[in-house]
Amino acid sequence: MSWRKSTFRLPTLLALLGFAGLFAALLGDGWWDALAWVGLALPACLSLWALPRRRAARA
Amino acid sequence: MRSTTIRRWSFVHTWTSLICTLFLLMLAITGLPLIFHHEIEHLLGDAPELRQMAPDTPHLDLQQMVEAAKRERPGEVVQYLAWDEDEPNGVFAYTAPTADAEPNATYTFMLDARTGEALDMPAANGGLMMFLLRMHVDMFAGLPGKLFLAAMGTLFVIAIISGVVLYAPFMRRLEFAQVRHERSTRTRWLDLHNLIGVVTLSWALVVGITGVITACSDLLINAWRADTMASMLEPYRDAPPLTRLAPASDLLRIAKQAAPDMQTDFIAFPGTRFASEHHYAVFMNGSTHLTSHLYTPVLIDAQTLDVTAVGERPWYMDALGLSQPLHFGDYGGRPMQILWAVLDVLTIVVLGSGLYLWWVRRRGVQSAAIREEAIA
Numbered sequence: 006m007s008w009r010k011s012t013f014r015l016p017t018l019l020a021l022l023g024f025a026g027l028f029a030a031l032l033g034d035g036w037w038d039a040l041a042w043v044g045l046a047l048p049a050c051l052s053l054w055a056l057p058r059r060r061a062a063r064a
Numbered sequence: 065m066r067s068t069t070i071r072r073w074s075f076v077h078t079w080t081s082l083i084c085t086l087f088l089l090m091l092a093i094t095g096l097p098l099i100f101h102h103e104i105e106h107l108l109g110d111a112p113e114l115r116q117m118a119p120d121t122p123h124l125d126l127q128q129m130v131e132a133a134k135r136e137r138p139g140e141v142v143q144y145l146a147w148d149e150d151e152p153n154g155v156f157a158y159t160a161p162t163a164d165a166e167p168n169a170t171y172t173f174m175l176d177a178r179t180g181e182a183l184d185m186p187a188a189n190g191g192l193m194m195f196l197l198r199m200h201v202d203m204f205a206g207l208p209g210k211l212f213l214a215a216m217g218t219l220f221v222i223a224i225i226s227g228v229v230l231y232a233p234f235m236r237r238l239e240f241a242q243v244r245h246e247r248s249t250r251t252r253w254l255d256l257h258n259l260i261g262v263v264t265l266s267w268a269l270v271v272g273i274t275g276v277i278t279a280c281s282d283l284l285i286n287a288w289r290a291d292t293m294a295s296m297l298e299p300y301r302d303a304p305p306l307t308r309l310a311p312a313s314d315l316l317r318i319a320k321q322a323a324p325d326m327q328t329d330f331i332a333f334p335g336t337r338f339a340s341e342h343h344y345a346v347f348m349n350g351s352t353h354l355t356s357h358l359y360t361p362v363l364i365d366a367q368t369l370d371v372t373a374v375g376e377r378p379w380y381m382d383a384l385g386l387s388q389p390l391h392f393g394d395y396g397g398r399p400m401q402i403l404w405a406v407l408d409v410l411t412i413v414v415l416g417s418g419l420y421l422w423w424v425r426r427r428g429v430q431s432a433a434i435r436e437e438a439i440a
Binding site for chain 1: 231235243260266400
């Protein structure tokens with residue numbers, strides 16, 4: 006099954022990255038913070054990408 | 065998933081969300097500017113600015129700071145002195161009519177540690193930011209307000225979990241992040257609600273749960289007082305009330321000796337809820353990133369200045385300490401603050417679209433279609 010077809014594969018991955026990032030940034034600065042930025046930016050960008058109305062985006 | 069199971073989870077999701085949505089919207093809207101409260105206070109000129117002096121100007125003795133605070137607020141007592149890593153020459157002073165006055169009676173200002181000069185902190189005592197903070201923390205209703213918001217936060221967490229369960233039947237025939245823009249407004253917003261809800265899951269859960277823990281802080285502090293303080297203070301149970309306090313001058317040095325690897329975060333004066341009737345409590349935090357959020361109190365006899373005990377940290381006080389950064393988003397630099405704000409706005413979108421979907425379904429428009437779509 007493709008990654009996008011699976012209901013929970015990508016959401017689980019995103020959630021784990023999110024949790025890992027949130028707690029990593031508690032441990033230090035620099036790379037630790039960067040992990041949090043990635044973990045939070047992925048959901049933010051995905052959502053912002055999906056929001057605008059697109060007619061016939063998927064043919 | 066069986067249709068009765070879906071209906072049950074759907075019931076849980078609908079009602080937990082509906083009850084908390086209005087308050088969660090209020091929390092998300094008031095919380096948004098609070099993410100940037102430091103920046104906004106600087107912009108408004110409400111942040112205290114210390115005068116320029118030679119970089120190695122010595123600091124005043126701590127007792128002189130106490131006197132300076134009392135001069136600024138005649139008739140009040142000093143409750144707390146606190147330090148800020150961003151402003152090494154400033155000390156936050158908190159005074160109130162009595163040591164055990166309720167938290168909202170406290171007046172906050174800054175003292176220049178080199179001169180004892182008092183600087184106003186208008187944002188900490190009133191104004192728009194304080195209004196937003198009070199709305200966010202207790203809706204001006206004190207402890208009942210905090211506990212009510214804690215209950216709303218708990219419902220929000222249940223709504224998130226039931227939302228994840230319902231995500232499965234709704235997404236059965238859709239790919240991840242597929243939004244049916246070409247279909248009806250309702251379908252489009254259902255897809256967006258599901259997508260944004262599921263990708264912001266970890267952030268919303270962490271901010272929700274740490275918010276609930278923070279809202280219960282008064283209860284946790286009381287539990288901590290009953291658990292740890294009570295046994296340490298047993299010898300003082302029948303001691304007469306103090307008529308005068310030993311000077312605060314040496315408190316930092318004494319506390320540093322008792323807890324050498326830590327630094328002072330704040331001092332609670334005798335009679336406040338973080339100290340005892342007979343003690344100064346110097347709250348030390350650790351030197352690493354993680355332990356800087358964890359507090360260890362050093363109890364110092366307010367008459368003899370002997371160290372009575374170095375307090376233990378029960379797990380729930382550590383949980384409270386770690387909940388602060390995880391709720392405020394202030395521990396990962398400017399990018400984290402901005403992402404915190406974006407995710408906050410996205411939560412508003414999820415709450416709003418959820419309300420809209422419920423409204424549309426309630427009006428009966430295509431109500432059967434939704435259920436069929438989920439079960440088919």
